[in-house]
Amino acid sequence: LLTASDLSTAVREHLDREQVQLQRLPLSDVEPVLKGMAKKLSEEGTGKHSIWLSSDASEAIHRAAAGVDVLKTPLNLISEISPVALMKLIKNEVELQGFRECHKRDGIAVVRLLKWLHDQIDCDKTVTEIQAADKLLEFRKEESNFMGPSFETIPGAGPNGAIIHYSPSRDGVQKVIEKHDMFLLDSGSQYKDGTTDITRTRHMSRSPTSEQKCAFTRVLKGQIMLGSALFPQGVKSPIILSDEGTTDITRTRHMSRSPTSEQKCAFTRVLKGQIMLGSALFPQGVKVSTIHSPFTSKTGIDCRIGSNF
Structure with missing residues (x-):
C-alpha cells in the first residue's frame, strides 16, 4: 500500500533479490483491502490464520482488519508490537x-x-x-x-x-x-x-x-x-x-x-x-x-x- 510516490529502483531490486512478491495498491484502499482480507479468512473458516496488527495501529484500521462492518462475527486479531518493529x-x-x-x-x-x-x-x-x-x-x-x-x-x-x-x-x-x-x-x-x-x-x-x-x-x-x-x-x-x-x-x-x-x-x-x-x-x-x-x-x-x- 503506497502513496503516489513509487518505490525506488534500488528498493525494488533489493526486494526482487529477496524474492519478495509485491502487489502494489494505492494507500487510499487500505480499509477496503483489510475488509476483504478479513472476509476471505472468515470464509476459509479454518481458524488457522489471523491478521497481525501493530498495537499502535488506529481504531479504524483495527475495525477494518477485524471485519467489523462486513462480518457477523468479527475476527480476533493479533494486536501486538510488530516483529519488524522489534528488529528495527x-x-x-x-x-x-x-x-x-x-x-x-x-x-x-x-x-x-x-x-x-x-x-x-x-x-x-x-x-x-x-x-x-x-x-x-x-x-x-x-x-x-x-x-x-x-x-x-x-x-x-x-x-x-x-x-x-x-x-x-x-x-x-x-x-x-x-x-x-x-x-x-x-x-x-x-x-x-x-x-x-x-x-x-x-x-x-x-x-x-x-x-x-x-x-x-x-x-x-x-x-x-x-x-x-x-x-x-x-x-x-x-x-x-x-x-x-x-x-x-x-x-x-x-x-x-x-x-x-x-x-x-x-x-x-x-x-x-x-x-x-x-x-x-x-x-x-x-x-x-x-x-x-x-x-x-x-x-x-x-x-x-x-x-x-
Missing part, C-alpha cells in the same frame, strides 16, 4: 557508526551556538529565544549531510526552560535571554547518516544559585544511578528503572513529568516509541534499553543535562 529497535553497525558521526557534527553546531550566545550576552547584546534557534539552524546547515531539523527547536530562557515542549511564538513580544537566566536548548537534526536530539542547559552568567546547583547535582546522580543499574530479567514496566534515575530528585520534592529515557531513530522520525522509561507499561516483546536522558522540572528551573543519545 536494534541498530545495525552501519546505523551505529552513522549515529556516532552525525552526533559529532551536530555537537559542533551546538557548541558553536553556545559559544556565540555567551559572547553576545557577555557583551550585553540582545538575543531572543527565536534568534538563538535561528542561529543554531544556520550553524547546522554548514555541517555535511544535514537534511533539516528533526523537530522544532525548544529554546527556553528562564522559567520557559521548565515548560515541556515549549515553543516560542514569532508573533508578539519576544523573550530575551538575560544574563541571569538559565537557558535550555532542546534540539535535533536529521542527517543522512542518523538522527540527533541533544539537550543542553547553560547558566548565562555562569553563576547558578544554590538551588540550581542542587537540582543539577541530583539529576547527574540520577543519571549515574540509571547508567549503572542492573535491569532485572523480564521487567514488564519501566517504572522501576525510571525510578533509578529520579529517586534522588524526588527527595527534594522536585518532579519529573517526562520519561527518563527514550531511543532515537536513524534518519526517520525522532523517537522510537516502543523504547521509553516512564510510567507506561512496555509493549509485549520490548526489552529494556539503556539509552537515557534524565532530568527534573520545576517552575523556573529546568535541569535537563546530557545528550539524548
Whole structure:
C-alpha cells in the first residue's frame, strides 16, 4: 500500500533479490483491502490464520482488519508490537557508526551556538529565544549531510526552560535571554547518516544559585544511578528503572513529568516509541534499553543535562 510516490529502483531490486512478491495498491484502499482480507479468512473458516496488527495501529484500521462492518462475527486479531518493529529497535553497525558521526557534527553546531550566545550576552547584546534557534539552524546547515531539523527547536530562557515542549511564538513580544537566566536548548537534526536530539542547559552568567546547583547535582546522580543499574530479567514496566534515575530528585520534592529515557531513530522520525522509561507499561516483546536522558522540572528551573543519545 503506497502513496503516489513509487518505490525506488534500488528498493525494488533489493526486494526482487529477496524474492519478495509485491502487489502494489494505492494507500487510499487500505480499509477496503483489510475488509476483504478479513472476509476471505472468515470464509476459509479454518481458524488457522489471523491478521497481525501493530498495537499502535488506529481504531479504524483495527475495525477494518477485524471485519467489523462486513462480518457477523468479527475476527480476533493479533494486536501486538510488530516483529519488524522489534528488529528495527536494534541498530545495525552501519546505523551505529552513522549515529556516532552525525552526533559529532551536530555537537559542533551546538557548541558553536553556545559559544556565540555567551559572547553576545557577555557583551550585553540582545538575543531572543527565536534568534538563538535561528542561529543554531544556520550553524547546522554548514555541517555535511544535514537534511533539516528533526523537530522544532525548544529554546527556553528562564522559567520557559521548565515548560515541556515549549515553543516560542514569532508573533508578539519576544523573550530575551538575560544574563541571569538559565537557558535550555532542546534540539535535533536529521542527517543522512542518523538522527540527533541533544539537550543542553547553560547558566548565562555562569553563576547558578544554590538551588540550581542542587537540582543539577541530583539529576547527574540520577543519571549515574540509571547508567549503572542492573535491569532485572523480564521487567514488564519501566517504572522501576525510571525510578533509578529520579529517586534522588524526588527527595527534594522536585518532579519529573517526562520519561527518563527514550531511543532515537536513524534518519526517520525522532523517537522510537516502543523504547521509553516512564510510567507506561512496555509493549509485549520490548526489552529494556539503556539509552537515557534524565532530568527534573520545576517552575523556573529546568535541569535537563546530557545528550539524548
